[in-house]
Amino acid sequence: MWEYTDKVKEHFLNPRNVGTIEDADGVGEVGSLSCGDALTLTVSIENDIIKDAKFKTFGCASAIASSSALTEMIIGKHIDEAKEITNDDISDFLGGLPKEKMHCSVMGRDALERAIANYRGEKIEKKEGTIVCECFGITDLEIQRAVSENNLTTIDEVTSYVKAGGGCSNCHDEIQKIIDSSIGGGIQIIDKKPEKLTTVKKLKLIEETLEREIRPQLSKDGGDIELVDIDGNTVFVKLCGSCSTCKKSEMTLKNYVEAKLREFVTHEITVEEA
Amino acid sequence: MKPVYFDNNATTKVAPEVFEEMAPYFVEFYGNPSSMHSFGGQVASKVSEARQRIANLINASPDEIIITSCGSESDNTAIFSALRSNPGKKHIVTSMVEHPAIKNLFKHLEKDGYQTTFVPVDNKGRLNLDIFYNSLSENTAIVSLMWANNETGTLFPIEEIGKELKKRKITFHTDAVQAMGKIDIDVEKINVDMISFSGHKIHAPKGVGGLYVRKGTRFSPFLIGGHQEKGRRAGTENLASIIGLGKACELAEKHMTGENEKMKKLRDKLENELVKRIPNSFINGDLDNRLPNTSSISFEYVEGESILLMLDEYSICASSGSACTSGSLEPSHVLRAMGIPFTAAHGTIRFSLSVYNTEEEVDLVIEKMPQIIEKLRDMSPFWQEAVKEGKVKYKD
Numbered sequence: 001m002w003e004y005t006d007k008v009k010e011h012f013l014n015p016r017n018v019g020t021i022e023d024a025d026g027v028g029e030v031g032s033l034s035c036g037d038a039l040t041l042t043v044s045i046e047n048d049i050i051k052d053a054k055f056k057t058f059g060c061a062s063a064i065a066s067s068s069a070l071t072e073m074i075i076g077k078h079i080d081e082a083k084e085i086t087n088d089d090i091s092d093f094l095g096g097l098p099k100e101k102m103h104c105s106v107m108g109r110d111a112l113e114r115a116i117a118n119y120r121g122e123k124i125e126k127k128e129g130t131i132v133c134e135c136f137g138i139t140d141l142e143i144q145r146a147v148s149e150n151n152l153t154t155i156d157e158v159t160s161y162v163k164a165g166g167g168c169s170n171c172h173d174e175i176q177k178i179i180d181s182s183i184g185g186g187i188q189i190i191d192k193k194p195e196k197l198t199t200v201k202k203l204k205l206i207e208e209t210l211e212r213e214i215r216p217q218l219s220k221d222g223g224d225i226e227l228v229d230i231d232g233n234t235v236f237v238k239l240c241g242s243c244s245t246c247k248k249s250e251m252t253l254k255n256y257v258e259a260k261l262r263e264f265v266t267h268e269i270t271v272e273e274a
Numbered sequence: 275m276k277p278v279y280f281d282n283n284a285t286t287k288v289a290p291e292v293f294e295e296m297a298p299y300f301v302e303f304y305g306n307p308s309s310m311h312s313f314g315g316q317v318a319s320k321v322s323e324a325r326q327r328i329a330n331l332i333n334a335s336p337d338e339i340i341i342t343s344c345g346s347e348s349d350n351t352a353i354f355s356a357l358r359s360n361p362g363k364k365h366i367v368t369s370m371v372e373h374p375a376i377k378n379l380f381k382h383l384e385k386d387g388y389q390t391t392f393v394p395v396d397n398k399g400r401l402n403l404d405i406f407y408n409s410l411s412e413n414t415a416i417v418s419l420m421w422a423n424n425e426t427g428t429l430f431p432i433e434e435i436g437k438e439l440k441k442r443k444i445t446f447h448t449d450a451v452q453a454m455g456k457i458d459i460d461v462e463k464i465n466v467d468m469i470s471f472s473g474h475k476i477h478a479p480k481g482v483g484g485l486y487v488r489k490g491t492r493f494s495p496f497l498i499g500g501h502q503e504k505g506r507r508a509g510t511e512n513l514a515s516i517i518g519l520g521k522a523c524e525l526a527e528k529h530m531t532g533e534n535e536k537m538k539k540l541r542d543k544l545e546n547e548l549v550k551r552i553p554n555s556f557i558n559g560d561l562d563n564r565l566p567n568t569s570s571i572s573f574e575y576v577e578g579e580s581i582l583l584m585l586d587e588y589s590i591c592a593s594s595g596s597a598c599t600s601g602s603l604e605p606s607h608v609l610r611a612m613g614i615p616f617t618a619a620h621g622t623i624r625f626s627l628s629v630y631n632t633e634e635e636v637d638l639v640i641e642k643m644p645q646i647i648e649k650l651r652d653m654s655p656f657w658q659e660a661v662k663e664g665k666v667k668y669k670d
Contacts (some may be wrong), residue, residue: 012583018653033656034616036577036596036605040655056655058620060579060596064653135604167604 004061005095011065016072019054028115030107035136035163037063037104041070041111045119050074050082055111062101069093070108079116085109086149087161099160106146106161132174135167140178147182155179197266199230206235209264214257218243225257228274235261236274249273275589278635282475283424283452283568283626284593288518289477295521296479299514307511308502317513324520328484331523332469333460340485340506341516345451345472346375348485349418351496351507352447352468353379356416357388359492360445363415365389369401369430370611372420376449377607380418389413397613398560399428407438416445421453421469425595425608425624426559427568429453436465445491451475451483455526456534456565467491473515477628478522482515533629538566540636541627545569547640552647553668554660558614558622567627570595572609572618575657576650581623584646590639595622617656 004012024042031038037059044052053075055067069090074082087105091097097105117123129141146152146161155175159166165175197205210227218224223243228236237257239249246252258271279287305314307321325336342348353366353376368380370392384390391409394402401419410417417439419430432448439446447468450459454469455476461469468491473482487493487506499508549555554574573581578596585592595606596619604610605619614622625639651657660666 009583012580013587015653020658029655032616033575033620036620038655056653056658058575058654058656059577061583063577064580 002061002098002101004065004098007093007095008061008065008097011068011094012061015055015064015068017052017054017068017075018056020056021052021054026115026117026119028111028113028118030110030114031059033058036060037107039063039067039107039111041067041115043074043115043119045079048079050077050079059104059107060101062097062104063107065094066090066097066104066108067111070112074112079119082112083116085112088150099157102150102161103163132178133164133167133171136163138162138164140174143175143178144182147179153179153183202265203230205265206230206261206269209261210237213260213264217256218252221246223252233266233268233270235269235271237271238274278588278590278638280625280627280631280635280639281591281593282628283427283624285474285480286477286628287630288479289522289525291525292478292518292521296514296518299517304513307513308500320517321511321513324516327520327524331454331459331527332486333462334486335489337504338461338486338489340487340503341511341519342483342485342507343481343509343512344483345373345449345470345475347496348470348472348483349373349375349447349449350379351485352470352487353383353416353418354496355468355487355492355494356445356447357383358494360415363413365391365411365413366415367391367393367406367409367417369393369395369419371395371399371423371425371428371608372418373424373449373451376418376420395611399423399426399558399608399612400560400563401430403431403435406435410439410442410444414444416447418447418449421448421450421459422456422565422568423559423608424452425568425606426570426612427452427565427626428559429457429563429565431563432466433464440465452565452568455523455529456567458530461486461488473519473522476522476526478519479515482512482519484519529629534566537627537629537631540631540633541567541569541625543633544625544627544636544639545571548643549669551640551644553666555647555669556618558609558612569625569627570622571625572614572622573647574617574621575654575660576621576647578621578623580650581621581646584649585639585642588638588642590642593624593626595624596620 021042021044025045026043028041040056042054043050053071055071057064057067073085073093087109090105090108129139131137132140132143142162143158143164146158150161152158152161155165155172158164158175165172207227210225214225222241224240226238226240228238243249243252253271253273261269261271303317305317307314307318309315325339328339329336342351366380366383366388368376380390393406421432422429436446445467448466449470451470451472452475454471467488469486471484474480493506495506497508502508502511545557548571549557552573556572558570558572578594582592582594595609609619609622
């Protein structure tokens with residue numbers, strides 16, 4: 001049923017480094033019987049180099065192969081280097097995993113993280129964040145992480161990577177919200193980047209705005225406006241035509257001209273009559 | 275390498291006699307049975323003959339047999355027919371261990387506003403009859419209960435339930451896809467209104483099935499179109515496959531005692547030897563009321579997919595109730611409904627035999643399974659724990 005690569009099959013049928021290191025320097029345990037996947041990784045470390053690693057796994061061929069691959073990838077590495085290993089690296093090492101099995105590689109990465117944290121004496125909270133998927137006990141932070149690290153865009157993909165949503169489906173709305181906010185957040189970041197406004201750019205924008213937005217409106221009432229000078233963010237203008245004698249010119253300046261310039265150029269603009 | 279095929283509840287091979295019987299109806303006699311010309315018309319009698327053979331297997335009359343494309347279609351036909359025939363009734367009843375064709379159909383109808391009851395089972399997969407009978411009312415449009423469970427082989431007490439439902443005048447449907455051909459079904463002795471069955475479980479080709487509808491039962495068609503099947507199921511007849519199904523039913527009737535009994539003995543040998551040789555393993559289901567070919571065995575602390583892939587190395591084919599092999603990430607709903615603990619649910623293997631399996635094949639599985647389980651347990655953190663805690667159990 002699953003299209004497994006030869007390397008996955010090889011690591012499954014002849015797994016490397018099965019076992020437990022006695023008096024290990026670091027232990028990482030993830031998963032559970034109820035989950036259907038569990039991995040215990042033990043490592044021995046000398047001068048921050050991983051000298052040896054062993055695993056015990058309860059799970060499918062992908063889980064066993066991912067664990068075996070992981071141990072091969074980390075032995076001999078400095079823990080800072082090992083810490084950079086992502087679940088995609090594990091999958092790539094195996095020539096790729098079926099997308100429904102990506103969660104097995106995530107399990108490998110999680111076990112490694114815990115083993116290193118354990119070695120460093122860092123306390124990894126059992127579960128940070130709020131549980132979203134009750135069937136598999138997956139939190140919003142875990143889902144967010146999977147989404148942003150792997151550019152996931154659908155609920156199916158989330159299920160493939162962290163299992164959330166693969167049971168009763170009640171959490172699908174929540175998962176979608178997390179996906180949407182992750183993608184949405186990306187776009188907002190691109191939009192909000194403020195560009196530094198140079199003098200030349202400012203002048204051009206002011207001229208354009210006057211030409212496009214302001215003058216046509218004033219001319220409807222027989223009026224006009226002229227740019228006299230710019231000093232920092234203060235724009236000096238002269239109202240002409242019927243505007244020059246209009247009682248509402250003060251209002252026009254502030255409510256209309258200044259508002260438009262603030263909208264299209266910068267919020268810091270003030271308009272004065274020259 | 276020739277497969278050592280122990281997955282007959284998933285599908286079966288087409289029997290050689292069935293294939294032979296079908297062969298002329300592709301390239302030589304390919305006419306449409308409904309046609310006016312004699313070239314088409316001549317095959318109509320072959321369809322009638324097939325229908326008679328199907329009816330004989332369950333002691334029905336041929337005009338009580340509607341031929342469909344598969345068990346799932348038969349299930350859908352039965353349920354929707356009952357609902358249309360009883361428009362005022364909005365309550366439907368089934369069990370918690372049904373095949374997805376019934377289970378998901380009921381879930382779908384629930385969303386459409388029907389009131390559903392999923393009757394629970396005990397740890398042997400036996401129906402809770404108290405809850406079942408108490409759930410019935412005048413509002414019940416249909417009860418659908420499988421005759422034999424596809425995962426464990428457990429048989430429901432269809433005869434007893436049929437008597438009760440006849441008294442209460444509630445339409446009774448059974449999905450007998452796994453039961454037909456394996457156990458004796460006699461519609462004269464059992465009060466069931468509709469029975470679903472499927473060709474590819476009894477050595478007929480995939481893509482053909484049927485629905486028995488007792489004479490007098492109100493019926494509303496599912497597939498609407500031409501006048502085939504006396505207006506009860508539209509669609510040009512799947513000529514060759516229907517003839518194949520007829521032949522397969524004839525064979526099944528022949529095999530009902532002798533061959534099925536031999537198959538049962540092989541199944542018994544297989545499971546008894548496995549639980550004897552492998553600690554922390556047990557058989558699931560109602561062992562006193564079970565299909566003669568099915569064996570669901572749980573192996574604690576190891577996972578199903580890995581067992582299957584290792585069996586695959588020896589061309590041994592079986593299936594599993596583990597999460598990894600199901601479509602979703604949850605283990606089989608049947609095992610969960612039976613309360614099989616998680617230590618075992620993920621590590622459950624189903625062996626389902628046919629009359630074509632041999633003792634040599636059984637001996638091969640008996641030889642290889644213990645090694646496979648041992649290898650996987652050596653890798654399992656939970657087995658390590660179990661050993662430390664003295665939880666290793668051999669069956670005496």
